Amino acid sequence: MDRNRFFFQHYGLNERDLERYLAAALSAGGDYADLYFEYLSSTSLMVDESMVKSASQGISAGCGVRVIAGERTGYAYTDDLSPERILHAAHTAALIASGPAKTPTVGFQEKPARSLYPVTLPSVDAEITAKVELVMRADSAARAYDRRIKEVRASYADELRHILVVASDGTFAEDSQPLARMNVSCIAKTDASSARGSSGGGGRVALDFFFGEKTPEYFANESARQAILQLDAREAPAGEMEVVLGPGWPGVLLHEAIGHGLEADFNRKQTSAFTGLIGKRVASEKCTVVDNGTMPWRRGSLNVDDEGQPTQNTMLIEKGILKGYLSDKLSARLMGVADTGNGRRESYEHIPMPRMTNTYMLAGEEDPQDIIHSVKRGVYAVNFGGGQVDITNGKFVFSASEAYLIEDGQITAPIKGATLIGNGPDVLTRVSMVGNDLKLDEGVGTCGKDGQAVPVGVGIPTIKIDRLTVGGTAKKDVGSFMQ
Amino acid sequence: MSTAQLETGNPKLATDLKDLAQDIVRRAMSGGATAAECVIREDDEFSTLVRLGQVETLKESGSKAVGVRVFYGKRAASTYSSDFSRAGIDRMLSSALELAKITSEDPYAGIPDPSQFGALPGDLDLYFPDVYSLPGTERISYARRTEKAALDYDPRIKNSEGGSFDAATGHKILANSHGFVGEYRRSYCSIAAVPIAQTESGAMQRDYWFSVARSLSRLESPEKVGTIAAQRTLRRLGARKVKTAHVPVVFDPMVANSILDHIFEGVNGDSVYRGASFLAGKLGQKIAGDSVNVIDDGTMPGGFGTSPFDGEGVPTRRTVVIENGVLKSYLLNSYSARKLGLQTTANASRGLAGTPGIGPGNYFLQPGTKTPQAIIAGIPEGLYVTEFLGHGVNLVTGDYSRGASGLWISGGELAYPVEEITVAGNLKEIFFNISEIGNDLEFRGAVACPTIRIDGLTVGGE
Numbered sequence: 001m002d003r004n005r006f007f008f009q010h011y012g013l014n015e016r017d018l019e020r021y022l023a024a025a026l027s028a029g030g031d032y033a034d035l036y037f038e039y040l041s042s043t044s045l046m047v048d049e050s051m052v053k054s055a056s057q058g059i060s061a062g063c064g065v066r067v068i069a070g071e072r073t074g075y076a077y078t079d080d081l082s083p084e085r086i087l088h089a090a091h092t093a094a095l096i097a098s099g100p101a102k103t104p105t106v107g108f109q110e111k112p113a114r115s116l117y118p119v120t121l122p123s124v125d126a127e128i129t130a131k132v133e134l135v136m137r138a139d140s141a142a143r144a145y146d147r148r149i150k151e152v153r154a155s156y157a158d159e160l161r162h163i164l165v166v167a168s169d170g171t172f173a174e175d176s177q178p179l180a181r182m183n184v185s186c187i188a189k190t191d192a193s194s195a196r197g198s199s200g201g202g203g204r205v206a207l208d209f210f211f212g213e214k215t216p217e218y219f220a221n222e223s224a225r226q227a228i229l230q231l232d233a234r235e236a237p238a239g240e241m242e243v244v245l246g247p248g249w250p251g252v253l254l255h256e257a258i259g260h261g262l263e264a265d266f267n268r269k270q271t272s273a274f275t276g277l278i279g280k281r282v283a284s285e286k287c288t289v290v291d292n293g294t295m296p297w298r299r300g301s302l303n304v305d306d307e308g309q310p311t312q313n314t315m316l317i318e319k320g321i322l323k324g325y326l327s328d329k330l331s332a333r334l335m336g337v338a339d340t341g342n343g344r345r346e347s348y349e350h351i352p353m354p355r356m357t358n359t360y361m362l363a364g365e366e367d368p369q370d371i372i373h374s375v376k377r378g379v380y381a382v383n384f385g386g387g388q389v390d391i392t393n394g395k396f397v398f399s400a401s402e403a404y405l406i407e408d409g410q411i412t413a414p415i416k417g418a419t420l421i422g423n424g425p426d427v428l429t430r431v432s433m434v435g436n437d438l439k440l441d442e443g444v445g446t447c448g449k450d451g452q453a454v455p456v457g458v459g460i461p462t463i464k465i466d467r468l469t470v471g472g473t474a475k476k477d478v479g480s481f482m483q
Numbered sequence: 484m485s486t487a488q489l490e491t492g493n494p495k496l497a498t499d500l501k502d503l504a505q506d507i508v509r510r511a512m513s514g515g516a517t518a519a520e521c522v523i524r525e526d527d528e529f530s531t532l533v534r535l536g537q538v539e540t541l542k543e544s545g546s547k548a549v550g551v552r553v554f555y556g557k558r559a560a561s562t563y564s565s566d567f568s569r570a571g572i573d574r575m576l577s578s579a580l581e582l583a584k585i586t587s588e589d590p591y592a593g594i595p596d597p598s599q600f601g602a603l604p605g606d607l608d609l610y611f612p613d614v615y616s617l618p619g620t621e622r623i624s625y626a627r628r629t630e631k632a633a634l635d636y637d638p639r640i641k642n643s644e645g646g647s648f649d650a651a652t653g654h655k656i657l658a659n660s661h662g663f664v665g666e667y668r669r670s671y672c673s674i675a676a677v678p679i680a681q682t683e684s685g686a687m688q689r690d691y692w693f694s695v696a697r698s699l700s701r702l703e704s705p706e707k708v709g710t711i712a713a714q715r716t717l718r719r720l721g722a723r724k725v726k727t728a729h730v731p732v733v734f735d736p737m738v739a740n741s742i743l744d745h746i747f748e749g750v751n752g753d754s755v756y757r758g759a760s761f762l763a764g765k766l767g768q769k770i771a772g773d774s775v776n777v778i779d780d781g782t783m784p785g786g787f788g789t790s791p792f793d794g795e796g797v798p799t800r801r802t803v804v805i806e807n808g809v810l811k812s813y814l815l816n817s818y819s820a821r822k823l824g825l826q827t828t829a830n831a832s833r834g835l836a837g838t839p840g841i842g843p844g845n846y847f848l849q850p851g852t853k854t855p856q857a858i859i860a861g862i863p864e865g866l867y868v869t870e871f872l873g874h875g876v877n878l879v880t881g882d883y884s885r886g887a888s889g890l891w892i893s894g895g896e897l898a899y900p901v902e903e904i905t906v907a908g909n910l911k912e913i914f915f916n917i918s919e920i921g922n923d924l925e926f927r928g929a930v931a932c933p934t935i936r937i938d939g940l941t942v943g944g945e
Binding site: 048049054056058060062071073079095193194239269385388396421422 | 534537538539540541542543544545546547548550559560561562563564565566571574575578579582583585586587588589592619642644679686687688689719722724727757758759835836837838870872873874875877879880882884885886888902903904905906907941943944945
């Protein structure tokens with residue numbers, strides 16, 4: 001145990017204290033207890049009307065205590081890290097159990113840690129003037145892109161989260177998790193119409209990422225391009241048709257249609273449309289889907305999850321066959337399966353649950369151009385606003401922010417925001433072509449579940465779905481797009 | 484099982500926090516700020532979830548945090564912290580003063596004019612300590628009874644995501660360098676059930692129902708809530724797809740709320756001054772059908788959107804947003820009001836950090852005279868929407884396309900459940916096409932809408 005020990009240094013904690021708190025948590029019995037210490041510092045900046053109108057910084061710190069007894073969870077937290085308040089929280093959480101006191105495992109064990117985001121200077125500690133430069137450059141670039149760009153908002157946000165997780169099973173895990181992101185949104189206007197565009201990206205990266213790999217100009221140009229393009233967009237068709245998804249962010253389809261339904265808590269409770277489908281075909285054999293928390297610098301990656309378990313690369317669907325679920329400690333124990341390191345939480349105020357990290361489909365063999373050429377009439381969707389799923393009946397929805405008509409194998413006119421709707425357990429069975437161009441998103445995804453938001457990544461190669469419902473408004477096209 | 488009692492309602496602490504807020508403002512001013520504003524929040528929460536009769540989670544805690552916004556002339560910045568130690572507060576203040584030096588001069592920046600500050604008198608029926616009055620076992624029993632009523636309602640209810648009981652209280656203090664200081668407390672409690680029904684073929688459907696109130700005494704009975712949850716879930720069983728069609732669409736009150744939300748985003752002063760709203764520049768113009776009247780009222784006693792003052796210390800008020808289809812007012816905070824040359828409507832919403840946003844008070848569509856049944860009875864073929872999925876709304880252009888499920892209307896009656904469909908149109912036309920408004924306005928949150936019928940939408944299916 002020779003790492004930097006943030007909470008030991010800043011709050012005078014030591015291993016004896018931690019053992020004492022865990023003993024208090026198990027004072028009424030219970031099978032398991034853990035403590036989650038969090039210290040989060042963050043910065044955000046926004047430029048609007050070419051002015052830095054808003055700048056803020058903040059710090060929040062606290063400790064959450066969880067006690068598990070059978071299937072029951074007791075939880076309490078405190079934002080005061082004094083021994084009295086942590087003990088009070090531990091005794092409150094302990095009330096879930098009713099039995100003789102248990103003794104936690106003596107002596108913590110720290111597993112060898114990965115280093116997926118080894119930043120030397122966390123962006124949250126970098127010079128604020130450099131961050132101001134980023135948002136101002138984004139503003140200028142977006143305005144310079146086209147004179148029809150009338151409104152620009154550019155924002156930059158970063159944070160550094162220190163966590164320490166200790167548990168009655170001997171778990172001891174510490175991590176420092178940087179996260180940074182830029183966003184640029186634009187409005188383009190002509191006398192006849194107006195349209196919006198937005199772009200952003202980042203990851204668990206240092207500030208230099210935005211001065212090298214992905215510059216403010218890159219995001220600004222992309223945002224402005226989308227807004228200008230949408231000025232001339234036609235109404236989207238309605239009805240079932242062939243849909244081609246472009247590479248990258250359209251992987252949000254996997255997140256909604258598949259990923260949530262494979263989170264182990266829903267399957268333990270048998271409330272997911274995927275319940276009982278392990279070993280069964282849920283996709284065409286061209287589809288292989290993983291959830292991978294171990295990708296360096298990625299927004300959805302973690303060295304350890306919020307229960308102290310190392311993250312991993314988990315096979316969800318292999319050549320169309322459902323292989324496994326995403327689990328946390330509680331689901332793993334109750335279902336008798338391995339913990340995949342997907343126990344995550346928004347903050348110390350929240351109970352962890354199974355969540356995705358970076359979820360994507362592996363590349364296939366087809367040339368993306370051939371995929372488009374194979375479509376007679378359909379929709380090519382390359383950017384999405386977001387999506388939502390009903391876990392129980394499997395229905396999912398997501399909204400395209402940049403999409404085009406495909407006519408006779410050629411991409412033709414851009415179309416206005418169309419909604420795609422389908423059924424999770426069978427949408428991937430209709431995937432007939434998978435491109436060789438796997439791409440991950442730029443690093444802007446945030447997933448919400450039970451009121452808890454966590455950063456995630458998605459990815460996909462170009463794919464063709466033979467039949468999907470598109471919800472547009474075009475009346476004259478309806479007939480020709482019906483099957 | 485028992486639960487620890489929370490330390491709530493300590494009047495001494497309240498006074499201390501008010502003093503602390505004023506002290507932080509004074510220290511910001513002596514540190515060189517030309518204006519300053521401090522907000523302190525103190526929150527307690529309790530929640531329990533019972534699933535299939537067994538307690539699944541029990542959560543209980545409290546937290547507090549402080550935020551400060553400082554101005555150097557026309558430059559502003561904000562910081563926040565959960566650390567109330569002297570060192571923590573000092574650090575928050577010095578960071579804010581540093582940060583304000585790097586922001587831009589914005590001629591419209593500032594806190595409201597001193598003449599605008601104030602608070603509504605009285606306690607407005609917002610705080611009832613009885614939300615915590617139940618002993619621990621009773622709280623669990625509320626959750627258990629709510630779930631049980633749903634599970635027992637019909638043998639096809641075979642599973643459940645649980646029954647819950649939640650309670651919370653919040654205490655907010657706001658002080659600024661123009662002499663305003665105010666505080667208020669609010670309480671909240673709710674019960675809910677999320678049953679799952681299954682057909683013989685194994686297809687599952689889930690729905691929910693809930694009751695929410697500021698006082699425990701105003702909560703509906705667990706049995707009533709559980710029963711409605713079961714009924715809402717059962718009516719979805721056996722849902723089918725439909726063919727793409729252009730038919731009248733009836734929105735049940737829970738989903739009709741979303742149409743009001745879109746109007747809110749359209750009249751939100753922040754979107755308006757940026758020209759990012761399809762309603763920008765439409766003051767005094769007809770934007771909706773004659774029967775459409777939309778009100779925002781932050782003063783209603785006991786309301787979920789009620790407070791004595793807004794996020795900038797301006798007393799809340801009643802604002803007519805749309806009258807007989809004509810746009811009468813935007814909803815504004817002081818910044819967007821200055822940008823537009825108007826007066827604030829006391830809709831500032833203040834988080835811990837950043838500049839104040841704009842939020843609703845009690846915001847609603849005035850009810851009509853027809854019952855929901857009568858509205859449905861007038862439709863030969865149509866869609867009754869009970870749930871939306873996804874976020875396909877573009878407020879710049881008004882383009883609207885959302886995933887939906889609900890019940891098909893045939894011969895003036897609810898005939899069978901439908902799902903995996905989309906509802907699409909453009910908001911500019913949708914507001915004009917609100918052809919009927921129900922008499923069933925009921926507040927289950929700050930935003931409330933009766934049943935409405937909208938014509939001219941595309942229902943996308945097979």
